[in-house]
Amino acid sequence: MTFEQYTYAQLKAFTQAVFLKIGCSETHADQAAEVLVTADLRGIDSHGVARLSGYVRQWEMGKLNPTPNIRITHQTPSTAVVDGDRGLGLVVAQAAIQIAIEKAENVGTGWVAVKNSGHFGIAGYHAMQALAKDMIGVALTHASALAVPTFSIEKMLGTNPIAVAIPAQKYPPFVADFATTAAAYGKLQILQRKNEPAPMGWAQDAEGNSTTNPHAPKEGGALLPLGSDYDHGSHKGYCLGAIVDIMCGVLSGANFGPWVPPFATAGDTHERQPSVGEGTGHFLGAMRIDGFRPAEEFKQMMDVWIESFQNAEAVSGKKVLIPGQPERENHEYRIIHGIPIIDKVVIDLKNLGYKLGIEL
Amino acid sequence: MTFEQYTYAQLKAFTQAVFLKIGCSETHADQAAEVLVTADLRGIDSHGVARLSGYVRQWEMGKLNPTPNIRITHQTPSTAVVDGDRGLGLVVAQAAIQIAIEKAENVGTGWVAVKNSGHFGIAGYHAMQALAKDMIGVALTHASALAVPTFSIEKMLGTNPIAVAIPAQKYPPFVADFATTAAAYGKLQILQRKNEPAPMGWAQDAEGNSTTNPHAPKEGGALLPLGSDYDHGSHKGYCLGAIVDIMCGVLSGANFGPWVPPFATAGDTHERQPSVGEGTGHFLGAMRIDGFRPAEEFKQMMDVWIESFQNAEAVSGKKVLIPGQPERENHEYRIIHGIPIIDKVVIDLKNLGYKLGIEL
Numbered sequence: 001m002t003f004e005q006y007t008y009a010q011l012k013a014f015t016q017a018v019f020l021k022i023g024c025s026e027t028h029a030d031q032a033a034e035v036l037v038t039a040d041l042r043g044i045d046s047h048g049v050a051r052l053s054g055y056v057r058q059w060e061m062g063k064l065n066p067t068p069n070i071r072i073t074h075q076t077p078s079t080a081v082v083d084g085d086r087g088l089g090l091v092v093a094q095a096a097i098q099i100a101i102e103k104a105e106n107v108g109t110g111w112v113a114v115k116n117s118g119h120f121g122i123a124g125y126h127a128m129q130a131l132a133k134d135m136i137g138v139a140l141t142h143a144s145a146l147a148v149p150t151f152s153i154e155k156m157l158g159t160n161p162i163a164v165a166i167p168a169q170k171y172p173p174f175v176a177d178f179a180t181t182a183a184a185y186g187k188l189q190i191l192q193r194k195n196e197p198a199p200m201g202w203a204q205d206a207e208g209n210s211t212t213n214p215h216a217p218k219e220g221g222a223l224l225p226l227g228s229d230y231d232h233g234s235h236k237g238y239c240l241g242a243i244v245d246i247m248c249g250v251l252s253g254a255n256f257g258p259w260v261p262p263f264a265t266a267g268d269t270h271e272r273q274p275s276v277g278e279g280t281g282h283f284l285g286a287m288r289i290d291g292f293r294p295a296e297e298f299k300q301m302m303d304v305w306i307e308s309f310q311n312a313e314a315v316s317g318k319k320v321l322i323p324g325q326p327e328r329e330n331h332e333y334r335i336i337h338g339i340p341i342i343d344k345v346v347i348d349l350k351n352l353g354y355k356l357g358i359e360l
Numbered sequence: 361m362t363f364e365q366y367t368y369a370q371l372k373a374f375t376q377a378v379f380l381k382i383g384c385s386e387t388h389a390d391q392a393a394e395v396l397v398t399a400d401l402r403g404i405d406s407h408g409v410a411r412l413s414g415y416v417r418q419w420e421m422g423k424l425n426p427t428p429n430i431r432i433t434h435q436t437p438s439t440a441v442v443d444g445d446r447g448l449g450l451v452v453a454q455a456a457i458q459i460a461i462e463k464a465e466n467v468g469t470g471w472v473a474v475k476n477s478g479h480f481g482i483a484g485y486h487a488m489q490a491l492a493k494d495m496i497g498v499a500l501t502h503a504s505a506l507a508v509p510t511f512s513i514e515k516m517l518g519t520n521p522i523a524v525a526i527p528a529q530k531y532p533p534f535v536a537d538f539a540t541t542a543a544a545y546g547k548l549q550i551l552q553r554k555n556e557p558a559p560m561g562w563a564q565d566a567e568g569n570s571t572t573n574p575h576a577p578k579e580g581g582a583l584l585p586l587g588s589d590y591d592h593g594s595h596k597g598y599c600l601g602a603i604v605d606i607m608c609g610v611l612s613g614a615n616f617g618p619w620v621p622p623f624a625t626a627g628d629t630h631e632r633q634p635s636v637g638e639g640t641g642h643f644l645g646a647m648r649i650d651g652f653r654p655a656e657e658f659k660q661m662m663d664v665w666i667e668s669f670q671n672a673e674a675v676s677g678k679k680v681l682i683p684g685q686p687e688r689e690n691h692e693y694r695i696i697h698g699i700p701i702i703d704k705v706v707i708d709l710k711n712l713g714y715k716l717g718i719e720l
Binding site: 075113179183233238246252297301304312318319323 | 471534559673680
């Protein structure tokens with residue numbers, strides 16, 4: 001594998017131009033590009049520009065509305081359901097977290113369930129929007145089924161990530177953002193390309209036996225929930241994935257479980273019919289810290305929390321990390337030194353640019 | 361190990377009498393007894409009457425106020441901080457979830473952070489209080505440090521459980537209630553008594569190596585987060601435990617991390633000084649379903665969710681369970697056939713009864 005180096009500005013401009021080309025507004029193209037390129041900056045390469053051609057394919061298939069009328073269909077002072085009108089999840093989720101923040105400003109917290117949306121990029125990006133307001137941000141999304149509940153051989157849940165962003169005072173924020181499966185599918189895909197075995201506990205085969213075969217999820221097998229097997233708490237990972245699915249799907253009126261529509265990647269376009277709801281869902285939340293205690297006091301205590309954890313005695317040669325720290329360090333490095341893009345993705349982007357008349 | 365069989369009514373009456381004897385009001389004694397005995401009914405024996413003498417010991421040590429003035433110290437329409445006044449967590453958490461429910465009735469959701477409380481029993485009990493109101497209930501608590509963050513050899517987090525209760529229509533509710541460690545400490549204690557090895561991935565030794573020694577957490581080792589090791593996502597279990605700790609401790613003004621005071625069990629009374637907050641904390645939430653969509657519509661869709669998951673094709677000889685199902689089945693059986701109490705706990709309860717002049 002070889003890499004080519006691009007700056008943040010290059011990737012942002014290219015991505016924005018692509019979204020403009022498929023009919024998005026200036027604002028939406030900018031918002032959508034920012035989420036994708038931020039994923040690359042943070043080192044979550046699987047969710048960055050590598051997915052750009054997937055969004056374009058969604059549009060080509062008529063599954064993506066570039067000019068959505070994103071609107072609240074039901075609300076109370078602290079809750080809302082937002083209909084994404086089949087828009088880019090990248091944009092719909094940003095509208096939804098802003099609604100959650102406004103509600104939190106008014107009544108302490110805001111919680112927004114979203115339907116009729118699509119892939120929203122990295123969950124952490126949306127949760128982090130609450131930080132500047134001295135709020136805790138929450139972002140959940142479900143995805144098409146790749147993982148099994150404990151003891152199942154039928155794929156029922158996506159990798160269903162959870163993100164929670166919490167501000168501190170002198171330290172950078174605490175940002176947890178993780179899939180509720182033992183490993184993200186992107187990690188298996190890397191091993192698929194190299195044809196190398198995966199650790200036991202990441203995937204199971206078609207009979208439900210744990211396997212090191214990285215191709216298993218494409219051959220009737222599946223990803224395993226966080227915990228890997230029952231003895232190690234896979235029922236807890238199943239619970240987490242299920243909670244995310246219900247909050248994003250059942251509460252909003254979107255699809256859920258095995259009905260969640262796939263993100264358009266080659267050969268992955270099957271949608272279970274009849275559907276049980278409208279499109280893909282998310283769940284976004286914002287909590288005003290001073291709804292509980294003065295924000296300055298809270299953030300000083302978060303500094304104490306962070307200091308005590310990062311100074312905890314570590315295994316020889318390791319250190320205890322604060323959630324979000326590796327991603328922030330990537331961001332700080334890549335914004336200056338550039339973002340390495342793997343050759344396969346470079347070719348994909350260049351082809352996309354050629355097709356749309358945009359130069360990378 | 362032998363067991364003696366008791367009815368729900370016997371255990372409830374005894375437990376209530378014990379709480380009355382240490383000075384609790386009729387109402388508080390009833391509420392506290394109900395949480396404990398419900399744990400036994402649901403088969404979570406580690407959190408039931410087995411802990412009764414621990415609460416009494418807390419009272420003997422002057423750490424438990426039997427007549428607390430449980431009060432809101434700060435609030436917005438959807439948030440509150442409750443000061444438990446060093447009362448029984450079993451009772452304080454019930455007051456807090458009722459406040460969350462009232463706020464949800466008014467503005468759609470209610471979120472209550474609690475400080476100055478103690479061990480609140482099974483998290484699921486408190487989350488389930490929201491169900492009858494057609495609300496989703498959430499209950500989190502932290503606990504004294506027994507577990508390590510990924511790569512740490514210093515115990516920083518408790519088993520910090522998460523409970524979420526979600527109503528359905530014709531099916532019983534979805535009730536997830538689980539520790540954020542790979543295994544609950546009660547499971548290791550069973551192996552300690554039998555001197556049998558634990559599965560790798562439950563605990564680590566003093567150097568941070570995974571071990572099968574069930575005594576490891578008492579010998580400088582620790583419990584491992586859900587995920588067990590970094591390769592299998594222990595950083596995700598660490599994130600979950602950390603989020604629970606921050607919501608319960610930092611947000612409420614309670615202690616947090618290694619400062620969370622221990623539940624009084626023999627030899628486990630060390631409190632790290634100076635403290636960083638007031639007592640132990642919890643976080644309770646209630647979300648009105650019709651803040652998002654009509655409750656009947658939601659519950660019908662939950663039935664579809666439950667049906668599709670329980671009918672998912674399973675590994676040979678197994679079936680896919682709905683979160684809360686094993687506990688509910690225990691409850692249904694034990695309410696009729698009685699609750700088996702292990703001899704060691706029977707002796708403990710009889711000694712307690714003898715000391716307080718109450719017959720079991």
